[in-house]
Structures are given as structure tokens and as C-alpha cells.
Amino acid sequence: MTESTGRRRGDDLERAIFEATLEELAEVGxxxxxxxxxxxxxKAGKASLYKRxxxxxxxxxAAARYQATAVETAFEPSGDLRGDLFxxxxxxxxxxxxxxxEAIRGWVGELGASPAxxxxxxxxxxxxxxxxxxxxxxxxxxxxxxGTVRPDALRPRIVNLAxxxxxxxxxxxxxxxxxxxxxxxxxxxxxxLVAAD
Amino acid sequence: MTESTGRRRGDDLERAIFEATLEELAEVGxxxxxxxxxxxxxKAGKASLYKRxxxxxxxxxAAARYQATAVETAFEPSGDLRGDLFxxxxxxxxxxxxxxxEAIRGWVGELGASPAxxxxxxxxxxxxxxxxxxxxxxxxxxxxxxGTVRPDALRPRIVNLAxxxxxxxxxxxxxxxxxxxxxxxxxxxxxxLVAAD
Amino acid sequence: MTESTGRRRGDDLERAIFEATLEELAEVGxxxxxxxxxxxxxKAGKASLYKRxxxxxxxxxAAARYQATAVETAFEPSGDLRGDLFxxxxxxxxxxxxxxxEAIRGWVGELGASPAxxxxxxxxxxxxxxxxxxxxxxxxxxxxxxGTVRPDALRPRIVNLAxxxxxxxxxxxxxxxxxxxxxxxxxxxxxxLVAAD
Amino acid sequence: MTESTGRRRGDDLERAIFEATLEELAEVGxxxxxxxxxxxxxKAGKASLYKRxxxxxxxxxAAARYQATAVETAFEPSGDLRGDLFxxxxxxxxxxxxxxxEAIRGWVGELGASPAxxxxxxxxxxxxxxxxxxxxxxxxxxxxxxGTVRPDALRPRIVNLAxxxxxxxxxxxxxxxxxxxxxxxxxxxxxxLVAAD
DNA sequence: ACTTAATCGAGACGGTACGTCACGTCTTTGC
DNA sequence: GCAAAGACGTGACGTACCGTCTCGATTAAGT
Numbered sequence: 146m147t148e149s150t151g152r153r154r155g156d157d158l159e160r161a162i163f164e165a166t167l168e169e170l171a172e173v174g175x176x177x178x179x180x181x182x183x184x185x186x187x188k189a190g191k192a193s194l195y196k197r198x199x200x201x202x203x204x205x206x207a208a209a210r211y212q213a214t215a216v217e218t219a220f221e222p223s224g225d226l227r228g229d230l231f232x233x234x235x236x237x238x239x240x241x242x243x244x245x246x247e248a249i250r251g252w253v254g255e256l257g258a259s260p261a262x263x264x265x266x267x268x269x270x271x272x273x274x275x276x277x278x279x280x281x282x283x284x285x286x287x288x289x290x291x292g293t294v295r296p297d298a299l300r301p302r303i304v305n306l307a308x309x310x311x312x313x314x315x316x317x318x319x320x321x322x323x324x325x326x327x328x329x330x331x332x333x334x335x336x337x338l339v340a341a342d
Numbered sequence: 343m344t345e346s347t348g349r350r351r352g353d354d355l356e357r358a359i360f361e362a363t364l365e366e367l368a369e370v371g372x373x374x375x376x377x378x379x380x381x382x383x384x385k386a387g388k389a390s391l392y393k394r395x396x397x398x399x400x401x402x403x404a405a406a407r408y409q410a411t412a413v414e415t416a417f418e419p420s421g422d423l424r425g426d427l428f429x430x431x432x433x434x435x436x437x438x439x440x441x442x443x444e445a446i447r448g449w450v451g452e453l454g455a456s457p458a459x460x461x462x463x464x465x466x467x468x469x470x471x472x473x474x475x476x477x478x479x480x481x482x483x484x485x486x487x488x489g490t491v492r493p494d495a496l497r498p499r500i501v502n503l504a505x506x507x508x509x510x511x512x513x514x515x516x517x518x519x520x521x522x523x524x525x526x527x528x529x530x531x532x533x534x535l536v537a538a539d
Numbered sequence: 540m541t542e543s544t545g546r547r548r549g550d551d552l553e554r555a556i557f558e559a560t561l562e563e564l565a566e567v568g569x570x571x572x573x574x575x576x577x578x579x580x581x582k583a584g585k586a587s588l589y590k591r592x593x594x595x596x597x598x599x600x601a602a603a604r605y606q607a608t609a610v611e612t613a614f615e616p617s618g619d620l621r622g623d624l625f626x627x628x629x630x631x632x633x634x635x636x637x638x639x640x641e642a643i644r645g646w647v648g649e650l651g652a653s654p655a656x657x658x659x660x661x662x663x664x665x666x667x668x669x670x671x672x673x674x675x676x677x678x679x680x681x682x683x684x685x686g687t688v689r690p691d692a693l694r695p696r697i698v699n700l701a702x703x704x705x706x707x708x709x710x711x712x713x714x715x716x717x718x719x720x721x722x723x724x725x726x727x728x729x730x731x732l733v734a735a736d
Numbered sequence: 737m738t739e740s741t742g743r744r745r746g747d748d749l750e751r752a753i754f755e756a757t758l759e760e761l762a763e764v765g766x767x768x769x770x771x772x773x774x775x776x777x778x779k780a781g782k783a784s785l786y787k788r789x790x791x792x793x794x795x796x797x798a799a800a801r802y803q804a805t806a807v808e809t810a811f812e813p814s815g816d817l818r819g820d821l822f823x824x825x826x827x828x829x830x831x832x833x834x835x836x837x838e839a840i841r842g843w844v845g846e847l848g849a850s851p852a853x854x855x856x857x858x859x860x861x862x863x864x865x866x867x868x869x870x871x872x873x874x875x876x877x878x879x880x881x882x883g884t885v886r887p888d889a890l891r892p893r894i895v896n897l898a899x900x901x902x903x904x905x906x907x908x909x910x911x912x913x914x915x916x917x918x919x920x921x922x923x924x925x926x927x928x929l930v931a932a933d
Numbered sequence: 934a935c936t937t938a939a940t941c942g943a944g945a946c947g948g949t950a951c952g953t954c955a956c957g958t959c960t961t962t963g964c
Numbered sequence: 965g966c967a968a969a970g971a972c973g974t975g976a977c978g979t980a981c982c983g984t985c986t987c988g989a990t991t992a993a994g995t
Binding site: 791 | 970975976977978986
Binding site: 568570616640644645647648649650651652655656659660663664667694696697700703704706707710711712713714718723724727728731732 | 745838848856866897924
């Protein structure tokens with residue numbers, strides 16, 4: 146094994162810090178996250194954190210990327226349009242209910258603080274939206290092939306609609322959307338919009 | 343006279359603090375808002391702030407309510423569905439581009455930090471969503487009466503859809519939605535969903 | 540009675556404030572004396588305090604004068620030199636053990652804080668030393684007349700020696716001198732110095 | 737070298753804080769001493785002060801001990817009793833005229849504030865009195881050997897008499913005793929008391 | 934295997950802002 | 965018209981974290 150004796154270095158250490166960050170996020174939320182608490186939980190020195198990330202915001206974004214990579218999923222449409230959409234939306238909602246959600250909240254909370262945030266927002270978009278767009282696009286393409294989905298449903302703003310609703314719910318409610326809310330989003334908004342007439 | 347000599351008290355003082363808060367929000371954003379800076383700008387003591395609001399989050403929420411009250415608008419639908427929706431959405435977007443938007447961002451950023459946040463989220467919902475729902479409902483009702491809007495467009499999740507899109511854009515982009523984006527939201531999502539057959 | 544109805548004024552009020560000051564001094568000491576606590580205990584407004592005395596130091600000195608006046612005692616030498624000295628020293632020590640002692644401590648503690656302290660020190664001297672000098676001088680004069688005391692014992696520095704020892708003990712020990720210590724002061728220092736050979 | 741680059745630690749820092757404390761004491765006195773002013777003058781953070789000493793009183797006492805240690809003097813009696821006493825008393829008076837005197841004043845001013853002051857008074861006694869007692873005892877022993885001093889002059893209360901007079905003068909006058917006053921103390925009190933008949 | 938340089942855990946440090954407390958001033962209200 | 969009550973601007977308090985830096989101890993890489 147790589148972590149045989151005592152002191153961790155390089156990627157081992159980085160992983161341990163990410164895990165500690167995500168645990169802290171889950172326990173106290175982004176607004177109450179303390180660099181010292183992360184360092185202590187990871188049994189690392191503060192300098193080891195600041196050597197890698199400039200501040201709390203950078204650390205949390207990196208931790209979010211880390212977890213996103215760790216859980217990135219392959220998904221294959223089953224052909225049941227509503228079922229597939231519900232399944233993916235539930236997966237995203239569950240995700241938002243954990244530390245990843247708190248990371249996103251912090252990410253969003255810091256936006257607008259400085260002029261250099263354009264790049265940060267850009268990364269939030271490509272890092273968070275793009276993977277989801279691909280999954281939803283795949284589901285919709287499948288539906289289009291079956292004739293159950295309108296062809297123009299592939300425009301980005303529509304493909305990203307379901308995650309937009311979920312994220313907005315999570316951000317403004319303080320917790321992830323429950324199943325019943327996902328049902329309503331599907332039946333009242335997403336399906337009427339994409340279903341072939 | 344009410345403000346004869348020097349020192350402000352009660353509502354006068356409260357107003358001055360709110361103005362200072364909103365100016366600071368506009369300049370440095372919620373994440374960099376300092377109670378001492380607000381106090382200094384308002385020429386008030388910190389104790390006068392803490393006597394009224396428990397912490398930064400409470401102050402900012404109160405300031406958001408203050409401004410909301412100050413700018414609350416009457417709006418009368420003109421009969422042009424798309425024009426009315428565009429007009430109101432533009433108004434909201436402009437609003438989000440100012441200090442009020444930063445207040446919302448901070449409000450959202452602090453959610454999930456403590457178990458007592460349910461009440462805060464509840465207020466965010468009733469304080470922010472409800473007034474907007476009324477305006478959009480009025481527009482949609484007008485459209486229903488004209489036959490240009492489907493009757494079931496009055497369900498809350500749909501009525502609140504346009505603000506949801508605007509808020510999500512503002513929160514995740516770091517700036518309010520420009521006119522072109524509002525156009526796309528309308529043409530790709532809102533109008534297809536609410537328009538009669 | 541003078542305090543029939545409700546609100547006190549002038550001397551009545553002043554007396555009540557002095558009493559409150561002395562009680563606070565006895566309970567918490569000069570270093571922990573708070574103007575607000577005095578006002579609250581006296582059921583007076585803070586403005587009523589500041590109208591009369593510039594600050595804590597002035598109030599406490601005034602309270603010390605008040606109590607000194609209130610307890611100023613006539614003393615007639617009995618002819619027993621040691622007994623008389625012991626009696627008066629014990630009386631002074633008892634006095635120092637109460638709020639008056641704490642007032643003196645505060646008085647002393649503030650000296651040297653500003654250049655204008657010369658007058659304060661001057662008053663401390665005339666207010667505290669002079670009355671005691673008179674008493675001790677009377678005792679010593681009586682002894683001189685009896686031939687038990689050396690004639691040159693009337694020099695101020697000697698007349699004031701016993702109070703000096705008591706005050707120094709109180710200030711540096713934190714409590715008034717007990718009887719045994721007074722005995723030693725008398726037998727080792729004061730009596731050998733003033734007794735006729 | 738030990739102090740290669742920039743930041744001070746441990747004893748270096750402690751010394752710098754003591755120096756700053758003594759300078760502040762000399763300039764503004766104990767009653768106007770501010771922890772923030774000391775920290776600023778020492779170019780240290782407030783936390784570095786509070787990590788070492790619980791409050792202003794502890795800091796000042798520690799600074800007094802530091803200076804006492806720094807200036808602790810060896811003294812060898814010359815054989816001229818009055819000259820030796822005058823010399824040492826002048827030295828003490830000079831000392832009281834500086835920051836050390838203000839430290840003592842503060843020390844005294846805080847006594848009686850809490851029940852735990854017994855230990856503080858105890859330390860004041862051993863820290864301040866004992867070293868001086870040793871010097872005066874040495875002078876008196878020398879005089880006893882020469883036959884110019886009475887053997888019973890070595891009792892503690894007598895040995896400490898001269899410092900007691902000096903300290904009392906300093907505390908109640910606001911400034912250290914000038915030479916003329918020391919002369920009177922010697923000629924009227926100390927010498928008559930200890931001189932062999 | 935044995936330096937040697939890099940990296941780590943630990944935590945002291947200078948600093949900033951926190952939220953609290955008491956100051957001394959001022960306004961309001963009631964007697 | 966003065967007193968009580970207490971709100972206010974001010975500023976120091978003592979605390980909590982920040983981000984930087986120093987110190988030994990540990991460890992991987994080069995000899």
C-alpha cells in the first residue's frame with residue numbers, strides 16, 4: 146500500500162484534505178467552514194492547505210471537482226422518458242443533499258465578490274452544467290428517436306432546465322428537492338415542454 | 343421638526359443603516375461585507391447595529407426587505423403577453439444587478455448553516471417569491487381572459503418559473519441576465535409552456 | 540420626612556448616589572466600579588451623575604469626602620498614650636476595611652494619570668491626612684504635657700507616621716491591618732520614636 | 737544566528753512587549769494603559785499578549801518583574817550609615833519615578849477587586865519588599881557591627897520602614913519623593929529609630 | 934545505505950473583524 | 965423645569981480565524 150507508515154504526501158495528502166473538507170461541509174455548511182477545522186480533521190498543517198489553494202473558496206471548489214470526478218456516472222436511457230428523467234433528477238437531488246451541495250452553495254455565495262469571478266462562474270458552468278447536459282441530452286435524443294420528444298428540445302436552455310429547477314430549489318430552500326417536488330417539476334414543466342404534441 | 347438637532351434615533355437611524363448596508367453590498371458584495379464598514383458609513387456605532395440585528399445575515403435580510411418595500415411596484419398588464427413578461431423580467435433582472443441581488447446572494451449563501459434555517463428559507467420564499475408571483479399571475483390571468491394563455495398556467499410552479507430562471511442565472515453567473523437571455527427564456531421555455539395550444 | 544412622594548432632588552439625590560457608590564465600592568472594589576451600576580443602584584439616571592461629577596474618579600472622591608464628613612469623630616485623649624494610639628489606629632483600620640478604603644485605593648490608583656493630578660494629590664493630603672494629624676497631635680500633645688512624649692514628636696512627618704503605616708499596609712496588602720499588626724507598629728516603630736527617653 | 741529573518745518568537749517577543757508596556761506606562765500611566773496601544777507599540781498582535789497574560793493587570797505585573805530583574809542591583813555598604821541609606825532610598829525613589837512606579841501603582845490599584853487577590857498581594861510583597869529588605873538589612877547589619885545601629889533594628893517591620901515611607905509618599909503624592917523629603921524621613925524617623933543610643 | 938533536499942505536522946505570529954461592554958452625551962417622557 | 969430612563973457614537977475589550985512563517989521530524993531521491 147501507499148499509506149504504509151506515517152506521513153502522507155502529494156496526492157495521498159490531497160485526497161485526505163478533500164475528504165476532510167467534504168465532511169466539514171456536510172456538518173457545518175460552507176458559511177461555517179474553517180480552514181483550521183479542515184486542517185485539523187485532515188491531520189494536516191494549515192500550510193499544506195495554503196500551498197495548494199489560495200483560500201477557502203478555491204479549496205471548496207477543488208473539493209467539489211474532486212467529488213464530482215469520484216462519482217461521475219455513466220447512464221444509459223432505458224426508453225422510459227419520464228422514468229429516466231426522474232431517475233437522473235433524483236440522483237442530482239441526492240447529490241445536492243450531501244457535501245457537494247454545500248460546496249455548490251459556497252461557490253455561488255462567493256460569486257460577485259470580485260471582478261475576477263467571471264472565470265469562476267465560467268468554471269461553475271462548464272464543471273457543473275456540462276456533464277449534466279450530456280446526460281439529459283442523451284435521454285432526450287433517445288426520446289426524439291422514439292418520437293416521444295420534440296426535436297427542438299435539444300437547445301441548451303431546455304436541456305439544462307431540469308437541473309436548473311433542482312439547483313434553484315436547493316439554493317433557495319436550503320435542502321434538496323424531495324421526490325414529490327421532482328414529480329411536479331416533471332409533470333408541470335419539463336414534460337409538457339419537451340413532449341411531442 | 344423630527345430631526346431638529348444632531349443625533350438620529352429609531353427609524354431615522356434604521357433607514358440610514360439600511361442605506362449604508364445596500365451601498366456596501368453594491369460595492370463589495372455580501373462575502374466582503376463588514377459590519378464595521380456599514381457602521382462607519384452610516385456614522386453609527388456597531389452596538390446600534392447589534393442591538394437591532396443579531397448578525398450580518400439578519401442585517402442584510404432586513405435591508406433587503408427594506409429596499410423591497412421601498413421599490414414595490416404596481417404593474418398593470420398591457421395586454422401584450424410577451425411584452426408584459428419581458429418588461430417584468432427585465433425589471434427583476436435590473437433589480438438583481440444592484441445591492442438587492444447581493445443581499446439575495448448572501449441570504450442564499452448562509453442557508454443550510456444551521457437547523458433553524460427553515461424559517462429563514464421560508465421567509466426568503468414568502469418575501470421574494472410571493473410578490474413576484476402576484477405580478478406574473480396577474481399577467482397570466484389577463485392572458486387567460488384573452489384566450490392567449492392556457493388556464494392551467496396559474497399553478498404556482500409555473501407562475502414562478504420566469505423568476506426562477508432569472509434568479510438561477512443571477513446566482514450561478516454572478517451577474518443579472520441580459521436582455522438577450524431573457525428573450526431566450528421567454529421564447530424557448532416560458533411562452534411555449536403557457537401559451538394556449 | 541423629606542422623601543415623602545417620589546422623585547428626589549438636590550441633596551437627597553446626592554446622598555442616595557453616595558450611598559450607592561459606597562455600597563458598590565464595598566462589593567466590587569474601585570477597579571470594578573461601574574457608573575451604570577451606581578446609577579442603577581441609586582435608581583438615578585446617568586445624567587444625574589455626570590451633571591455633578593466629571594467621571595468615576597471625581598464621584599468616588601466625593602463619596603469619600605461624604606463618608607469622611609459623616610463619620611468624623613471627636614476624640615478625647617484618655618491619658619493612656621499607647622491605649623489612645625491603639626484605639627485611633629484601630630478605628631482608622633476599620634474604616635479602611637470598608638468602602639472608604641476602596642475609595643482611597645481608587646483615588647491613589649488614578650494618581651499620575653494626568654498632569655492635573657497635583658491638585659488631586661493635594662486634596663487627598665489635606666482631606667485625609669489633616670484630620671488624622673489633628674487627632675494624633677492631640678494625643679501626642681497630651682503625652683508631652685504628661686512628660687511621656689518627646690517634645691519634637693509634633694513634627695508633621697512623625698505625627699502622620701502611624702496613619703502612614705496603616706495606609707501603606709492597606710494599600711499593599713489588599714486588606715486593613717489587623718490588631719496584631721497594629722500592636723507591632725506601635726511597639727516597634729511609633730512608641731520607640733515618640734516616647735520620652 | 738538565532739534572529740535571522742523577520743518575525744520574533746518566544747523570549748524575543750516577550751521582551752519587546754515588556755519594553756512597550758514600560759514605555760506606555762511611563763507615558764500615560766497605568767489607568768490609561770491600553771492593551772491595543774501596547775500591542776501596536778510592540779508591533780505585535782493582541783492575541784500574542786493574551787496568550788501570555790490574562791489581562792492588563794497580569795501583563796503589568798510581569799513587566800514590573802521583568803524590569804526588576806533587569807535592574808536588580810548589588811549594593812555594598814560603605815560604612816557611612818546615613819550616606820548608604822540615603823543612597824539606596826534615592827535609588828528606590830528614582831525607580832518609582834519611572835514606569836516601574838506606575839506598574840506598582842496599578843498593581844496596588846487592582847488589589848481588593850477579587851477574592852483571589854491574596855496571592856497577588858503576596859507576590860507584591862515578596863517581589864517588591866524582599867529584595868529591598870535584603871539591601872537595608874545589609875546596611876543595618878554593617879552598622880550593628882560598627883556599633884552605630886541598635887541590634888533590634890533587624891526586625892522586618894523596621895528594616896522595611898524606609899521603603900514603606902517612600903512607597904507611601906509615591907502612592908499618595910503622585911510622584912516619587914524628592915531628596916529633601918528623603919532627608920527628613922531619615923533624620924526624623926529612620927535614624928532616630930535605628931541609631932544606637 | 935547515506936546524505937540531502939523537499940515536504941510535512943504543528944502551531945506561533947501579525948493582523949482584521951468579530952460581538953460585547955461601558956463610557957459620557959443627548960433626547961424623550963413623565964412628574 | 966428637572967429627573968428617570970435609556971438610545972446613541974465611541975472605543976477598548978477579549979476571542980476567533982485568517983494567511984504567513986518558523987521549527988523539527990520525516991521521507992523520497994540522488995549518490
